[in-house]
């Protein structure tokens with residue numbers, strides 16, 4: 001599309017240039033033809049005034065010479081050689097002074113009696129010029145002038161003649177001939193082609209030699225006869241120039257077509273008639289000069305036009321590009337705004353969705369919370385049920401035993417078997433102790449949370465534990481290795497509660513190693529950052545997956561009836577939680593279980609805590 005419009009615009013440009021050329025050519029050519037015509041006119045003026053000047057200069061001279069006494073004396077007695085010589089010499093010197101070709105005097109019959117060229121081979125003396133019109137006119141008593149090719153000299157010349165009068169009678173004629181070649185030589189500098197045609201249209205002076213004696217029009221037979229009689233021009237040299245004239249469109253100028261060897265040449269010609277002499281002066285410049293100037297001017301104008309068009313095209317293209325850029329910018333802006341609006345809309349929708357989602361979440365949260373509460377409630381009830389079942393189980397056994405011991409005791413008492421009755425009562429007492437123990441455990445479990453937490457030295461705790469567990473360890477031949485326990489460490493805990501935790505863990509460890517011959521319980525400590533890990537390790541069977549999962553659940557036990565309540569670890573767990581610590585259990589790579597209690601480190605020197 002763009003290429004099309006480009007090529008279309010170039011076709012229009014080419015058309016405009018061609019049209020400008022077409023219409024401009026005529027006007028421009030006319031302008032240059034007018035210039036040529038003006039040039040011709042000024043050349044004409046110069047040449048005409050030059051010719052006129054020559055004619056005027058020489059014309060009065062013949063009358064003056066004709067009045068000379070010596071001339072008249074000579075014509076009175078042409079045989080007087082002394083007089084002839086005198087006149088000859090006078091004429092010779094005058095001719096040199098006035099730059100005339102020849103000066104001579106003829107008698108009534110036209111015979112030359114004295115001449116400035118008396119010394120030359122082609123001297124006029126003795127020659128008769130009565131055939132020349134200037135002689136005939138002058139002998140009639142009037143001054144005459146004439147142009148002709150010299151019959152003796154064969155040189156073209158202009159003749160001025162005046163009668164020599166004796167009173168009112170003409171006794172001879174004085175003539176001055178001036179050459180025209182010098183005048184023609186002056187024309188060469190003008191650059192134009194110049195010629196002078198006589199009333200018959202024959203060119204007798206020309207800047208181009210080949211045009212001499214050519215006639216502008218075909219000559220009539222009368223004219224030819226006249227020329228022949230006056231011997232004005234050599235008849236054999238006369239020919240037609242083939243000179244055609246056409247209108248040029250420029251005032252006073254014509255197009256003159258002149259035949260040349262191979263074709264013809266066209267000139268812009270101006271002419272002027274010189275009434276005194278009856279001559280027509282022609283000045284011509286080749287028409288090609290105007291054509292060339294026209295073409296050059298038009299070429300320059302076209303180039304300028306093209307340049308202007310190029311500049312215009314450039315400016316227009318720039319403008320178009322600018323407009324395009326602005327439009328593109330506006331489009332981009334529009335699109336951006338559209339996208340922003342879309343995005344805003346999307347965001348609004350997303351926001352709405354989010355708000356909706358948030359309120360849904362809140363609702364769900366509330367539902368979850370209430371579900372959780374319900375679950376907690378259910379969990380509590382479950383725990384209560386579990387606990388009730390365990391308690392009734394734990395209590396039922398001793399109660400059943402107490403009941404049977406009591407009935408047995410009554411039977412023994414009826415039979416008066418005091419000893420046995422007393423034994424059974426003793427058993428009842430043991431059962432009551434066991435139930436009391438269970439009660440104390442439960443009291444522990446239902447302890448008041450958030451009891452005071454203080455700085456407790458591990459050494460103090462270990463001492464208390466050793467005192468309590470010592471007898472059991474001894475009876476079961478178990479070693480307590482606490483060599484790696486740093487007893488100077490002070491942790492954040494409660495002294496007796498931490499003792500209880502440690503006792504629980506050591507008791508469990510001893511329980512786990514009941515099969516071993518030389519069981520060893522290892523208690524050690526490690527500082528981990530700002531915490532202390534208090535670890536109890538045994539060499540028992542370790543913890544299987546099932547046990548690991550329920551270890552800290554209340555009433556979970558793998559021990560037989562009357563051996564474990566399954567409350568030790570869950571109580572320990574709660575106690576350590578109260579300390580802000582943690583309790584974990586894992587299997588040792590080398591066998592046995594390791595229980596770790598993590599507590600906050602208060603100090604590394606026990607004294608500081610007391």
Ligand code: ADP
Pocket residue numbers: 504508509510512538540541542543547551556557558559563564565566567568569570593
């Ligand atoms: P109880 O000692 O009365 O059974 P605990 O809560 O102290 O109650 O322990 C729960 C159970 O965890 C134990 O029955 C036992 O199966 C397991 N357990 C505790 N300590 C160890 C240990 N050191 N090695 C193996 N199993 C252990």
